[in-house]
Amino acid sequence: MLHFADRVSEAVQRKGTPLCVGLDPRWESLPEEVRRRHGGSSLESVADAYEEFCNRVIDIVAGLVAVVKPQSAFFEACGPAGLTALQHVLRRARERGLITLLDGKRNDIASTATAYADAALAGVTFEERRFPVWEADALTVNPYLGRDAVEPFLQSARRCAGGVFVLVRTSNPGAGQFQDLVTTRPGSAEPGRPLFLHVAEAVRAWARENLGVCGLGDVGAVVGATYPEELALLRKELPEVLFLIPGFGAQGGKADDVTAGFRPDGLGALVNSSRAILFPGDPADPAWEHRVEKATRDVIAALPRVGQHP
């Protein structure tokens, strides 16, 4: 199979947009039509509503964007039934030709990290037989535990031409509490740099281990749209790293804020939007699918275009 970054770059060029649609189903925001049909009287009924809603959104956006990003937390909040819904949503996205990023922010050490990674990416192995579990194309990963805790995720991704996005600079207001601490290596005389740049350096090294033809690696970085200066700095320091940029729209990131995240050819970054696309208006509006389609087109129009293949 093609290298992960080449698949992303090709699909983004074909669709002409770096938009990634975040699939964050929230019961209280779902269209009333969907809520009414399923009710909210059990975790199973909420999971069914999430599955129907996400599948219909996938059908709407599949012709417009290259990538979707289901948020694991909302599915997990419905228990086992929610995870079944997540499996179905990921399958629907694949069948519609979309690249899938599972947003799980997983992290652990050694064989435990391998269990998370294989579940999300390459599939788990029992009795020498491989079983697919979530079958996502990429997974988000938290770096706090260090290199040996991130590497099992890279290994699993590389067994299936998948990808990993490492949290570098998150989009939340308090992201800087630890990520901005001024930091040096023990015993080093070098000037201090914010912690997120040390993490970024590690990501650059991981990305360089396995570059695609497009010049990008299979290890990307999550960098919030809400910190445009950091985004510009990181684009300069990490030329081979694909960025996943959350925080556009509802969290306050604007189109101007994300332009610095791209390479000159318009590749190198995916911009995620969730709420602005999923919940664009009155939940009582029965024509909600038209609104989702219009919202998707509006966000695409606001973002930088990516040149079509020549």
Place this chain on the structure above:
Amino acid sequence: MLHFADRVSEAVQRKGTPLCVGLDPRWESLPEEVRRRHGGSSLESVADAYEEFCNRVIDIVAGLVAVVKPQSAFFEACGPAGLTALQHVLRRARERGLITLLDGKRNDIASTATAYADAALAGVTFEERRFPVWEADALTVNPYLGRDAVEPFLQSARRCAGGVFVLVRTSNPGAGQFQDLVTTRPGSAEPGRPLFLHVAEAVRAWARENLGVCGLGDVGAVVGATYPEELALLRKELPEVLFLIPGFGAQGGKADDVTAGFRPDGLGALVNSSRAILFPGDPADPAWEHRVEKATRDVIAALPRVGQHP
């Protein structure tokens, strides 16, 4: 309901040991008797084997220890069926009077963090009705995203007298890559300290927000047994913080290494052991339950005793 730390302290004193049994089912290590009965020909059959194995371990250790810690990754690796098994295992542990720590190392921002937290702890709410999901007493959490990303976990824990354990110093060999970076606040002239001490300071502040009668807060710290000097330093700096100490046994942490993690009265720390208890000998031995019981007693004997209630 009693404060989380008081429940832990009372139960640890009653059992006389700070041992926490980690429930990390690994297919290739399960007793052959259990593997044979379930086979490994589907994710569902592996999940059933995990459930049976963990439930039988719970029945063995329930009279000996106060706390168990199921590892979410191994259950997730079996897909939705694995998460159903996790629910059943957590329920069995509660029914046997055990305190349950769900090891998920979750992290995200705002309402997404709330979804993870409510699923693990207080229960999720749809249409003004609360639904329990995993119903654990506490959850492990990764701090990289900063205060506003950790607080939803604290809020959920406090709604159900639960707890949160924040990763401070993990037990893996590469833990220091980021956790040991010498770090100062931007613009500060103070001398640098390792990153994990900055995280520890934040944990101390969170713990002090809600102390139990025993003097410990409901926000604990994960500190690996494999770093005894850091453990001693943290015990001194965080007198009100309950420690969860992984890495004892199979990962190399020894009994002498963990003694510094306790308060003078023997409280203040839980020491986790997984593999040494779950998989103590030949998987073909049909008397594996006796070996698990003996291994549990051996680990208890190696650890500091906690004085019984007067």
